[in-house]
Amino acid sequence: MTAVDASAAGLGPVGPSVAVPAIRPTKSRFSVGRTLRFALMIFFVLVVLTPVYVLVVTSFKGAGDATPARAWALPELWVMDNWVGAWNALAPSIGRSFLIVVPSAIISAFLGSMNGYVLSLWTFRGANLVFTLILFGMFIPYQAVMIPLLQLMLGAGVPSGVPALILLHVIYGIPITTLIFRNYYQTIPGELVEAARVDGSGMLRTFWSIILPISIPSFVVVLIWQFTNAWNDYLFAVFFSSSQNGPVTLALNNLANGALLQDYGISMAGALLASLPPLVVYILLGKYFVGGLMSGSVKG
Amino acid sequence: MRKRLKVAGPPLLLLAPSLILLGIFVYGLLAANFQTSITDSHNAAQATGQKPTNVVGFANYFTLLGTGSFQHSLLNLLLFTVVFLAGTMLIGFTWAWLMDKPSKGEGFFRAIYLFPMAVSFIASGVVWRWLLNSNQGENASGLNRLFQILGLDFLQNPWWNNVTFGIVAIAIPAIWQLSGYVMALFLAGFRGIPDELREAARVDGASEWQLYRLVLFPQLSPVALSALIIIGHMSLKSFDLIMSISKPANYQTKVPAVDMYVFKSSFDYSSAAAVGTILLTIVAVIVVPYLIKTNRQEQR
Numbered sequence: 247m248t249a250v251d252a253s254a255a256g257l258g259p260v261g262p263s264v265a266v267p268a269i270r271p272t273k274s275r276f277s278v279g280r281t282l283r284f285a286l287m288i289f290f291v292l293v294v295l296t297p298v299y300v301l302v303v304t305s306f307k308g309a310g311d312a313t314p315a316r317a318w319a320l321p322e323l324w325v326m327d328n329w330v331g332a333w334n335a336l337a338p339s340i341g342r343s344f345l346i347v348v349p350s351a352i353i354s355a356f357l358g359s360m361n362g363y364v365l366s367l368w369t370f371r372g373a374n375l376v377f378t379l380i381l382f383g384m385f386i387p388y389q390a391v392m393i394p395l396l397q398l399m400l401g402a403g404v405p406s407g408v409p410a411l412i413l414l415h416v417i418y419g420i421p422i423t424t425l426i427f428r429n430y431y432q433t434i435p436g437e438l439v440e441a442a443r444v445d446g447s448g449m450l451r452t453f454w455s456i457i458l459p460i461s462i463p464s465f466v467v468v469l470i471w472q473f474t475n476a477w478n479d480y481l482f483a484v485f486f487s488s489s490q491n492g493p494v495t496l497a498l499n500n501l502a503n504g505a506l507l508q509d510y511g512i513s514m515a516g517a518l519l520a521s522l523p524p525l526v527v528y529i530l531l532g533k534y535f536v537g538g539l540m541s542g543s544v545k546g
Numbered sequence: 547m548r549k550r551l552k553v554a555g556p557p558l559l560l561l562a563p564s565l566i567l568l569g570i571f572v573y574g575l576l577a578a579n580f581q582t583s584i585t586d587s588h589n590a591a592q593a594t595g596q597k598p599t600n601v602v603g604f605a606n607y608f609t610l611l612g613t614g615s616f617q618h619s620l621l622n623l624l625l626f627t628v629v630f631l632a633g634t635m636l637i638g639f640t641w642a643w644l645m646d647k648p649s650k651g652e653g654f655f656r657a658i659y660l661f662p663m664a665v666s667f668i669a670s671g672v673v674w675r676w677l678l679n680s681n682q683g684e685n686a687s688g689l690n691r692l693f694q695i696l697g698l699d700f701l702q703n704p705w706w707n708n709v710t711f712g713i714v715a716i717a718i719p720a721i722w723q724l725s726g727y728v729m730a731l732f733l734a735g736f737r738g739i740p741d742e743l744r745e746a747a748r749v750d751g752a753s754e755w756q757l758y759r760l761v762l763f764p765q766l767s768p769v770a771l772s773a774l775i776i777i778g779h780m781s782l783k784s785f786d787l788i789m790s791i792s793k794p795a796n797y798q799t800k801v802p803a804v805d806m807y808v809f810k811s812s813f814d815y816s817s818a819a820a821v822g823t824i825l826l827t828i829v830a831v832i833v834v835p836y837l838i839k840t841n842r843q844e845q846r
Contacts, residue, residue: 280649287644290637291658294722297673304676317687318695361564364557376561378841383572385833387783389806390826391571393819394578396810417571420564449556478666480786484807495668499790502672510676517672521665528664532657535664536730 305329305515332501332516339489339497340519343477345408346493350415351472355465357416358423362464363457365424366431367439368449377428384421392485399486407491414486415476422475423468430464431457466534474524474535494520576826583607583819590813599816606820615797616805616821622713623801627781629714633721634777635770638728645729646736656733660726667723671790674719678705678791706791712798716787724780728773735769736762775836782829 300318305328307321316322364370365377395414404410434457442452480495487493489500498520502513528535558565584601591597610616641659645652662670679688682702686694693701705715739762747761785803792799794808802821809818 283644283647284649287655290641290644291655294658294662294726297662297670297677297722300677301673304673314681314685314687314691317691357564360560364560368557370557373557374841376565378837379573380564380568381837382833383568385779385829385837386572386576387779387803387822387825387829389783389785389803389818390579390822391575392579392806392822393582393810393815394575395571398575398578417567420568424564449560453560474664478668480666480668480789484789485810495666495786498672499668502675502790503793510672513672514676517669521669524664524666525661528661529657532660536660 301514301518304510305332305518307511309511328511328515329519331512332519335501335512336494336497336516336519339492339494340523342408342491343493343495343523346411346415347473347476350412350419350476351469353412354416354419354423354472355468357420358425358468359427359458359461359465360453361420361424362427362429362431363453364449366428367434367436367457368452377424380421380424382421383418384425388418388481396485407487410486411476411479411482411493414482415472415479418482419472419475423472426468426471427461427464430461430467434460463534466531470527470531470534473527477524579819579822582815583823585816587816588814593813593815602816606816607824610817610820610824615800616802618797619800619802619805622799623782625711626713626717626720626784626801627778629717630720630724630781630784631774631777633717634725634728635773637721637725638773639732641725641729642732642736645733656726656729659729662723663726665723667719667786668790670719670723671787674722674787675791678715678718680704680707706796706799709798712792713801716784716791716799719787719791720781720784724777728777731769731773732766735766739765771836775833778832779829782825782832 303318303320306324306326308323308325308327311322361380365373365380399406399410399413404413438456439452442456447455477493478495479493480499483492483496484499487496489497498513498516501516583606584603585599586602586605587593587599589597592599645655677688679686679690681687682690682704686702689705690702693699704712706712708715743761743765744757747757752760783803784801785807788794788796788799788801788804789807794800794804800808802825806818806821806825809815809821
């Protein structure tokens with residue numbers, strides 16, 4: 247099956263006309279391979295979506311409908327109680343998540359674009375070393391800075407909750423945003439900057455009038471990446487906020503794990519609610535989302 | 547192409563805000579953390595500076611590494627990382643391989659495989675906690691119940707409640723969440739291989755297996771390395787999933803990042819800092835050579 251399947255690959259993007267005819271498998275074997283491949287892909291879709299089925303179904307079940315025996319069954323009666331409960335429990339923290347995530351994404355994107363510009367188009371001796379030093383910040387386990395960070399933030403009087411988390415997401419977002427912008431700017435021909443320089447345009451003017459306008463795709467990628475990352479953050483949230491002033495991940499985890507007797511209906515509705523903003527972004531701007539993922543691989 | 551400016555002044559000025567922030571919040575704090583880790587600050591009074599602390603050298607490290615509990619965490623981390631890496635690489639590669647040949651609905655499949663990446667570990671932890679419920683037989687819900695329904699009763703198991711292998715159960719949601727990412731990386735890798743290369747190999751009479759082993763795999767190895775590094779360092783930092791599926795106090799599934807949180811919560815700052823530095827060391831051993839290698843390649 248492997249052989250048949252893979253040989254079909256060569257026919258791929260170039261189209262059948264370019265393929266070498268002699269190696270082309272017979273028509274019937276070709277379609278067997280394709281059917282098998284398709285069946286496998288469907289199977290994996292079902293596996294990946296299983297947790298989603300559970301989330302949705304459980305979130306609409308009434309209180310008495312959640313017995314183990316009916317665990318995988320559809321609700322006897324579709325009720326909204328869990329959703330109302332989850333909304334009441336999470337709404338304030340969802341608002342705070344937006345307050346944290348939007349400014350931190352914008353600020354770190356701007357810092358990243360400035361750094362990326364200087365590290366790729368307006369470079370200087372030692373730029374590569376500086377870049378590597380910046381990049382290392384992306385890989386450190388934050389556990390290795392948490393204790394002194396707690397003391398520093400306390401000492402500097404940064405209030406816990408929204409302000410602290412904006413600051414932290416901006417700072418620890420710099421490495422990845424720098425990386426994404428630098429990778430993007432490296433694809434821009436150096437002549438563009440040279441020409442501006444010859445015309446007497448300085449570093450900042452070149453940045454403002456030439457580089458920024460063509461950076462929009464990168465900005466979209468970076469903003470989405472930072473939005474999703476900061477929205478889904480739990481580590482900084484649990485160290486630098488409480489359920490009274492923290493983001494939705496913290497509130498959700500308290501909702502799901504706080505009570506003695508776990509109420510799966512309400513926590514699953516809550517999980518769906520808390521995931522909605524990044525999912526909407528993913529669905530609407532998926533292409534850019536993948537772009538951000540790719541740049542995470544350093545070489546881009 | 548790009549002329550390197552002799553003058554580093556102006557570019558460094560533009561980098562200055564980021565460099566100062568990262569200098570303090572990454573490198574400064576890493577040093578401060580190490581300093582805390584070699585003192586005897588083990589209680590709230592010392593943590594808040596009301597009582598003095600003394601330098602005790604590496605005593606905290608020896609104590610940590612000598613206790614069974616922390617050894618268990620390290621073993622868990624190793625087991626988790628191995629399973630997480632193997633799972634995401636295997637599934638991610640399979641998905642990329644299945645989708646290598648462009649087909650109808652490809653965008654749909656890719657979107658489904660990748661979507662878990664947009665969701666937080668906290669949100670997915672809610673449903674996975676339910677799926678990985680350890681009850682069996684009459685009281686089973688979650689996956690154990692599904693196995694009963696499918697007639698696969700023998701697959702029922704206590705999941706994360708197993709002391710030795712419980713952590714492997716936690717790796718399942720992690721694999722669910724990040725296989726799509728590895729797929730996206732491999733897919734980009736596949737698509738980056740020129741078609742002529744495959745055609746040439748076929749014309750030379752290479753079998754499909756030879757084509758993969760001798761032509762495609764070598765081309766994909768940089769992608770595979772990136773994927774290993776990224777997933778590997780995520781794995782070493784994993785914290786959120788364990789916090790949301792099992793609780794931090796849960797012995798079965800604890801890892802160093804969880805220990806660090808528990809130490810911090812009891813104001814044992816020195817032990818918490820030592821755990822952080824240990825994690826940093828593990829990450830650095832893996833990441834620093836990779837960063838240096840990437841840096842060298844770019845300079846060439």
